[in-house]
Amino acid sequence: MxxxxxxxxxxxxxxxxxxxxxxxxxxxxxxxxxxxxxxxxxxxxxxxxxxxxxxxxxxxxxxxxxxxxxxxxxxxxxxxxxxxxxxxxxxxxxxxxxxxxxxxxxxxxxxxxxxxxxxxxxxxxxxxxxxxxxxxxxxxxxxxxxxxxxxxxxxxxxxxxxxxxxxxxxxxxxxxxxxxxxxFKTPFAYICGFGVALATTSLDIHWHDTYFVVAHFHFIMVGASVMAFLAALHYWFPKMFGKTYHEGWGLVAASLIILGFNATFVPQFLLGNFGMPRRYYQYPEHFQALNVASTAGSTLLGFGFLMIVIYLVIALRWGQQSEQNPWGSKGFEWLTASPPPTHNFDEIPTITQMPHDYRTHEPPGVIHVG
Ligand SMILES: [Cu+2]
Known part of the structure; x- marks a missing residue:
């Protein structure tokens, strides 16, 4: 620790x-x-x-x-x-x-x-x-x-x-x-999947130590952190490796993950609200259907992750060479080569505008030459 x-x-x-x-x-x-x-x-x-x-x-x-x-x-x-x-x-x-x-x-x-x-x-x-x-x-x-x-x-x-x-x-x-x-590219699909659940304080006593808490925590961790991680991975993949992945597979995996994520955790919110406690592996018969639904959702989620691993490994090994800035992004990191050299920039750019300034067609910075 x-x-x-x-x-x-x-x-x-x-x-x-x-x-x-x-x-x-x-x-x-x-x-x-x-x-x-x-x-x-x-x-x-x-x-x-x-x-x-x-x-x-x-x-x-x-x-x-x-x-x-x-x-x-x-x-x-x-x-x-x-x-x-x-x-x-x-x-x-x-x-x-x-x-x-x-x-x-x-x-x-x-x-x-x-x-x-x-x-x-x-x-x-x-x-x-x-x-x-x-x-x-x-x-x-x-x-x-x-x-x-x-x-x-x-x-x-x-x-x-x-x-x-x-x-x-x-x-x-x-x-x-x-x-x-x-x-609507793969990273944008994950933006649409991004979400958080908010627990209201007065309800906390009712939901304490139930499955609601499990669902709530994972809804944030998967719905926000994992979704954003996947958005970042797909957005910066060409930047990090200089390779392109298959856009169609990216969108299919994103749909599976967003669907599987909701199918996994929404039943858990309901189970917790109906009083199923956390940290027990047994539960009464009438909770069975929702537990099965949650397991089915997690299977979809698993398939989605597996799919990402497969097409990204394929992209790394056999993927097409990416352009320097395939998204036409005005983020400053796209000013350097993809993948970037070890020292990041051959010439340090002088920044003259805000990041993501799409009002002009000029590149975001003026590059010092020499
Ligand atoms: Cu807290």
């Missing part, structure tokens, strides 16, 4: 320092690609929250090996304190997984709508807002752990703020797509 924790902290530190000190000429903060803003917000969480997990693990070890009572009630400790410290890291950790995904969607929505990001500043600042508010919401995991009504209310309201920042992003993405010249 310590080694993994440190690698997370140092990765975050690396990205923060890189963003501050290594921006190219003309690349001001308000011209940073939205994916970079999202990565920057993620890095802040990694640097601040991860040490708390390390400290918690250290205390558990000291308690086990030296008999020191911090969390164990038999030794005079408080188990709820463990939950506080665990969730102080683990709630922001969810944003470590979701913020880069949101960054990918911000980039790809622009690239495939051929429109400047609508509300660039709002999208950028909402990433920082989510990272900030994420540190004040951990108590929503303790609603049934003996928390006072006031504390539960306060944590509930703070958690809702995350929904406000997320809504800012979603509305700006829709604003970006509005009247755009949409190219």
């Amino acid at each position: 310590f080694i993994v924790g440190f690698s997370s902290i140092l990765t975050g530190l690396n990205f923060i320092v890189t963003t501050h000190t290594m921006r190219g000429e003309g690349l001001t903060w308000m011209r940073l690609p939205l994916f970079v803003w999202a990565s920057y917000a993620t890095s802040i969480i990694q640097v601040i929250a991860t040490p708390v997990l390390g400290i918690t693990v250290l205390i558990v070890s000291v308690e086990r090996f030296a008999g020191f009572g911090m969390f164990d009630p038999a030794r005079g400790g408080d188990p709820v304190l463990f939950q506080h410290m665990f969730w102080f890291y683990s709630h922001p950790a969810v944003y470590i997984m979701i913020l880069p995904a949101m960054g990918v969607i911000s980039e790809t929505v622009s690239a495939f709508s051929r429109k400047n990001p609508f509300g660039y500043k709002a999208i950028a600042m909402s990433s920082i807002g989510i990272a900030f508010v994420g540190f004040f919401t951990w108590g929503h995991h303790l609603f049934v752990a003996g928390q006072s009504t006031f504390d539960a209310g306060a944590f509930g309201i703070l958690s809702m703020l995350v929904g406000v920042f997320t809504a800012i992003k979603v509305f700006n993405w829709i604003g970006t797509m509005y009247r755009g010249a949409i190219a």
